[in-house]
Amino acid sequence: ERLTIAMDGPAGSGKSTIAQRLAEKLDYLYLNSGSMYRAMTLLSIREGGDSTNVPMLTKLAKSCRIDFLDNGKTTLLNGEDVSDSLRTPEIDRAIVDIAKTPEVRHEMVKQQRRIGEKGGIIVEGRDVTTVVFPDADLKFYINASVEERAKRRFAEQKTRGIETTLEQVEKEIRDRDQMDESREHSPLRTAEDAIVIDTTSMTINQAVDFVLNRVEV
Numbered sequence: 418e419r420l421t422i423a424m425d426g427p428a429g430s431g432k433s434t435i436a437q438r439l440a441e442k443l444d445y446l447y448l449n450s451g452s453m454y455r456a457m458t459l460l461s462i463r464e465g466g467d468s469t470n471v472p473m474l475t476k477l478a479k480s481c482r483i484d485f486l487d488n489g490k491t492t493l494l495n496g497e498d499v500s501d502s503l504r505t506p507e508i509d510r511a512i513v514d515i516a517k518t519p520e521v522r523h524e525m526v527k528q529q530r531r532i533g534e535k536g537g538i539i540v541e542g543r544d545v546t547t548v549v550f551p552d553a554d555l556k557f558y559i560n561a562s563v564e565e566r567a568k569r570r571f572a573e574q575k576t577r578g579i580e581t582t583l584e585q586v587e588k589e590i591r592d593r594d595q596m597d598e599s600r601e602h603s604p605l606r607t608a609e610d611a612i613v614i615d616t617t618s619m620t621i622n623q624a625v626d627f628v629l630n631r632v633e634v
């Protein structure tokens with residue numbers, strides 16, 4: 418049976434890494450829903466950047482096509498490879514306005530359901546266990562302490578050559594949490610039937626094994 422596995426959690430919790438590893442091990446499709454919101458944000462910046470213009474955003478969301486190749490490593494926006502342009506401070510700043518627009522969410526959710534309709538998929542994000550795939554076969558909520566998440570993000574940004582400090586990254590994570598905790602901005606909630614995992618003192622391998630055990634029981 419090809420399952421639908423959904424995973425939510427805050428920034429830096431480890432969910433992307435866990436979800437990717439799991440998808441490789443199970444030979445499932447991997448869908449990073451955050452990449453969709455990022456691609457949509459890039460599109461709106463290119464179109465002039467008025468992220469409060471809801472009719473424009475709605476039009477863009479309805480007409481854009483976001484595809485994933487190479488099991489999520491490549492993101493195509495209307496056929497163009499934008500993978501290397503999605504994780505920038507500019508997009509991090511602008512994404513809030515995009516992600517809080519209900520009309521945009523509606524379209525993104527539609528695209529995510531289309532990609533996942535056949536099952537055999539691991540999808541991760543903020544609302545995939547509650548809104549996108551409320552009937553998923555397995556749901557996980559991945560969490561970790563703010564300090565640990567900041568450390569991970571800092572290390573990740575360093576390897577990508579981004580100049581920053583741990584203090585700065587921690588501040589950004591705290592700001593993002595604050596937004597993610599206000600319902601007005603973010604859909605992040607813990608589904609009642611989600612398995613909650615705190616990865617603060619786990620290695621990636623331990624976290625992957627933990628999740629894998631739940632999948633295989």
Ligand code: C5P
Nearest residue numbers: 428450451452454512516542543544545
């Ligand atoms: O997962 P990632 O950090 O790339 O997500 C970036 C942003 O996209 C999140 O902070 C959130 O605002 C938005 N997002 C969302 N719903 C999702 C996934 C991401 O609103 N399912």
